[in-house]
Amino acid sequence: MKTLKLVSAIGLLAFGALMMTSVSAASIPEDKIDTLRQAPINIEPTPPAMQNVRNTDVKEVRNYPMQPPVIPHKIDGYQLDLKVNKCMACHARSRIGDSQAPMVSVTHYMDRDNNFLAELSPRRYFCTQCHVPQLDAKLLVENDFVDMEHLIKTNTEQKKH
Amino acid sequence: MLDKLKKIWQVLNRPSVHYSLGFLTLGGFVAGVIFWGGFNTALEATNKEAFCIGCHEMENNVYQELQTTIHFTNRSGVRATCPDCHVPHNWTDKIARKMQASKEVWGKVFGTINTREKFESKRRELAEHEWERLKANDSLECRNCHNFTYMDFTRQSPRASQMHSTSLASGEKTCIDCHKGIAHHLPDMEGVKGF
Numbered sequence: 122m123k124t125l126k127l128v129s130a131i132g133l134l135a136f137g138a139l140m141m142t143s144v145s146a147a148s149i150p151e152d153k154i155d156t157l158r159q160a161p162i163n164i165e166p167t168p169p170a171m172q173n174v175r176n177t178d179v180k181e182v183r184n185y186p187m188q189p190p191v192i193p194h195k196i197d198g199y200q201l202d203l204k205v206n207k208c209m210a211c212h213a214r215s216r217i218g219d220s221q222a223p224m225v226s227v228t229h230y231m232d233r234d235n236n237f238l239a240e241l242s243p244r245r246y247f248c249t250q251c252h253v254p255q256l257d258a259k260l261l262v263e264n265d266f267v268d269m270e271h272l273i274k275t276n277t278e279q280k281k282h
Numbered sequence: 283m284l285d286k287l288k289k290i291w292q293v294l295n296r297p298s299v300h301y302s303l304g305f306l307t308l309g310g311f312v313a314g315v316i317f318w319g320g321f322n323t324a325l326e327a328t329n330k331e332a333f334c335i336g337c338h339e340m341e342n343n344v345y346q347e348l349q350t351t352i353h354f355t356n357r358s359g360v361r362a363t364c365p366d367c368h369v370p371h372n373w374t375d376k377i378a379r380k381m382q383a384s385k386e387v388w389g390k391v392f393g394t395i396n397t398r399e400k401f402e403s404k405r406r407e408l409a410e411h412e413w414e415r416l417k418a419n420d421s422l423e424c425r426n427c428h429n430f431t432y433m434d435f436t437r438q439s440p441r442a443s444q445m446h447s448t449s450l451a452s453g454e455k456t457c458i459d460c461h462k463g464i465a466h467h468l469p470d471m472e473g474v475k476g477f
Contacts, residue, residue, distance in 0.1 A: 178441045
């Protein structure tokens with residue numbers, strides 16, 4: 122029993138020492154860390170000015186076919202909880218006659234086994250999980266995303282040559 | 283004691299025998315001014331935000347909700363407080379509303395909405411009263427500030443100008459028909475037109 126305790130104590134000590142060396146070894150030079158925080162950790166930098174939401178009411182092109190369409194208008198104060206879904210006051214099937222807003226796609230009325238439901242599917246209820254308004258802001262990090270269409274085009278052009 | 287009361291009654295019964303007509307006229311006038319001024323001052327005192335949120339029912343529920351909306355803080359610094367929307371500005375209408383509000387005093391005394399749960403269960407009913415009132419007076423309290431004839435559609439978003447220049451302009455709809463829940467949280471809207 123005594124030897125068991127001794128062995129486990131030594132084991133623990135060895136483990137602790139190992140952890141300490143690995144932590145110091147894993148410290149990464151500062152210039153290798155990607156961060157949006159441009160100030161030391163103990164200083165609160167002045168935040169950039171807040172941007173306005175794009176409120177054009179004009180549909181925006183999707184970047185890829187399966188992208189949830191972005192919201193081209195302000196949604197300030199739109200209540201979206203268990204009691205009310207303000208978005209559906211315009212975008213529900215029964216409401217688009219009055220509002221002339223685009224109807225939420227039929228997939229929103231389907232459960233995950235593709236059965237149609239009478240009402241909005243609970244898994245699609247919270248609109249802002251996928252759909253968001255856009256700001257007129259500069260990109261914070263560089264984005265090298267290429268649209269599928271361009272990829273296809275360049276591919277076919279390369280094959281021609 | 284009885285003699286004293288009798289004397290007072292005699293004076294009250296036939297004041298003109300005991301006091302001059304001039305004193306009574308002037309006295310009546312001054313008393314009237316004081317009474318009227320006092321009445322209106324008291325009325326105005328009940329028409330302040332501080333009075334409304336003096337009850338925790340209002341402060342902890344609807345006032346908290348108001349603070350996140352554009353009617354509380356905005357770019358131009360104009361604020362709509364409780365009475366701006368919930369009490370008519372016109373004197374006769376205001377008195378009528380104040381008489382209705384005696385029901386609210388009853389509610390306060392008997393604790394009709396004195397917990398969050400009670401308030402939530404009454405929210406739909408309370409909201410419906412306000413929607414009905416605003417529907418009936420063509421959203422008068424909105425229009426005290428938002429005058430339709432002063433609206434510049436070119437400064438509105440396409441969506442807003444479309445709706446305002448059609449349904450609102452024709453008088454077919456009034457503000458509250460679309461702008462429900464702009465200052466407070468909405469109740470369960472099951473069955474409400476437009477939801």
